[in-house]
Amino acid sequence: MPASAHPGRFGDGIPAAVAAPDGIVEVRGISKTYGGGVEALNNISLTFPEGALTSLLGPSGCGKTTLLKIIAGLVAPTAGEILVKGRRVTGPGPERSFVFQDFALMPWATVLRNAAFGLELRGVARSEREAVAERYIEAVGLKGFEHKYPHELSGGMRQRVGLARALAVNADVVMMDEPFSAVDEQTRRRFQEDLLRLVAQERKTFLFVTHSIEEAVYVSNRIVLLSRRPSRVQRIIEIDLPRDGDPDRIRRHPDYLDTVEDIWQGLRHYVE
Numbered sequence: 001m002p003a004s005a006h007p008g009r010f011g012d013g014i015p016a017a018v019a020a021p022d023g024i025v026e027v028r029g030i031s032k033t034y035g036g037g038v039e040a041l042n043n044i045s046l047t048f049p050e051g052a053l054t055s056l057l058g059p060s061g062c063g064k065t066t067l068l069k070i071i072a073g074l075v076a077p078t079a080g081e082i083l084v085k086g087r088r089v090t091g092p093g094p095e096r097s098f099v100f101q102d103f104a105l106m107p108w109a110t111v112l113r114n115a116a117f118g119l120e121l122r123g124v125a126r127s128e129r130e131a132v133a134e135r136y137i138e139a140v141g142l143k144g145f146e147h148k149y150p151h152e153l154s155g156g157m158r159q160r161v162g163l164a165r166a167l168a169v170n171a172d173v174v175m176m177d178e179p180f181s182a183v184d185e186q187t188r189r190r191f192q193e194d195l196l197r198l199v200a201q202e203r204k205t206f207l208f209v210t211h212s213i214e215e216a217v218y219v220s221n222r223i224v225l226l227s228r229r230p231s232r233v234q235r236i237i238e239i240d241l242p243r244d245g246d247p248d249r250i251r252r253h254p255d256y257l258d259t260v261e262d263i264w265q266g267l268r269h270y271v272e
């Protein structure tokens, strides 16, 4: 059993409600049935702790993106409510930002303008918003590319612009929907390392959706495992790996390897 893994079995009656006293995002009894009768989520209750990175992991199509979009206020639930810092979510809000799978950049705008766009929408003066955007462009490793356009960048670089934009608005909660799915394995590993650094530096709450067990274990403080659709919370795993020092050490750490294997054993029956 990996260090700090909560005991639990897949497909059994683990309670869906998980309380954490320091939760910044509370998901209360969320269900979602799409028009046409697709039941994506069934009575999900969860608390996301402040300042941590929590990943949502589960079988393909189980509703991970749906849950993230409901928390973002982009999709309305059929039942239940979301509280962020104690306030009920009724739509998108300044305390939450979202990094989309497809980057969602404006092709006609430079990296600088794209990264500053969230602040532009909020009416922040140009010099101020560009100063903030420049800081985050540097933080995501794109210094020197401020005046390039999205089509001049690789997919990985475009993704970094999306991340810089999400960080620049200084939201408390940053949501990322499979942000690294479109890049090659080497770039992906590099991003994962950068993300760990950003999580440590920024002290924001990150909600992360991924398909990859390895990625979830590598970047997360906590993993929420969802069942097959209609999704319920099957298990919460706290990850406590030594995240300072050589990033490759994490991938060789016995707890990392045990946790990856443990999660795989639980999920494998969904794909067999």
Ligand SMILES: Nc1ncnc2c1ncn2[C@@H]1O[C@H](COP(=O)(O)OP(=O)(O)OP(=O)(O)O)[C@@H](O)[C@H]1O
Pocket (backbone or CB within 6 Å): 034, 035, 036, 038, 039, 040, 058, 059, 060, 061, 062, 063, 064, 065, 066, 067, 211, 229
């Ligand atoms: N707008 C929609 N209308 C109808 N059904 C939808 C809509 N969006 C998603 N669904 C369905 O809801 C279910 C959950 O979708 P969702 O994208 O949330 O899952 P996911 O776990 O993020 O998937 P994946 O792992 O493949 O990215 C799927 O069956 C999907 O086809």
